[in-house]
Amino acid sequence: MTTLQPEPVFVPSQSAPAPAVRTWLRRIHSGGQIVETCPDWCTDTHRNDGSGYLDDLQHGAQFDGLELAVFDAEHGTAPMPVLAGRISVDPYSSDSRRRTPHIHLEPFQDEVMERLTPDEFAAVIAGVRSHCDRMDEVHAELVKTRVEYR
Numbered sequence: 001m002t003t004l005q006p007e008p009v010f011v012p013s014q015s016a017p018a019p020a021v022r023t024w025l026r027r028i029h030s031g032g033q034i035v036e037t038c039p040d041w042c043t044d045t046h047r048n049d050g051s052g053y054l055d056d057l058q059h060g061a062q063f064d065g066l067e068l069a070v071f072d073a074e075h076g077t078a079p080m081p082v083l084a085g086r087i088s089v090d091p092y093s094s095d096s097r098r099r100t101p102h103i104h105l106e107p108f109q110d111e112v113m114e115r116l117t118p119d120e121f122a123a124v125i126a127g128v129r130s131h132c133d134r135m136d137e138v139h140a141e142l143v144k145t146r147v148e149y150r
């Protein structure tokens, strides 16, 4: 006689550190259930992933953006994150680019560059780096202009 072992259940918690391997039973709305296992780099809580459609699942790891103090009429300035994002994978997506780990980049708040491959992300990084070099030149021009200004 075979004894049925209970499935390990992942109980997400915001305060607990992420365990090394996270596995949980997910009920699929179209029927059935599946044991999900996070890739080791996933830091998502999955607290809302106890049930859903098969292709709803996404694993990911956020990275913070640079916060710039932009003009705000009410407060003078407000922090605006730029170049934030996450490494993501949608293991059941019909889109093969989503089924492979990719970058979801938010160049600025509420705007997105989706499904970036490593080469595409590298091109964005090179473009930002080149722009920073150009801003260094503008900075030097500003310093010179201020010395000469009268």
Ligand SMILES: [Zn+2]
Binding pocket: 037, 038, 039, 042, 043, 044, 046, 058, 059, 060
């Ligand atoms: Zn995960």
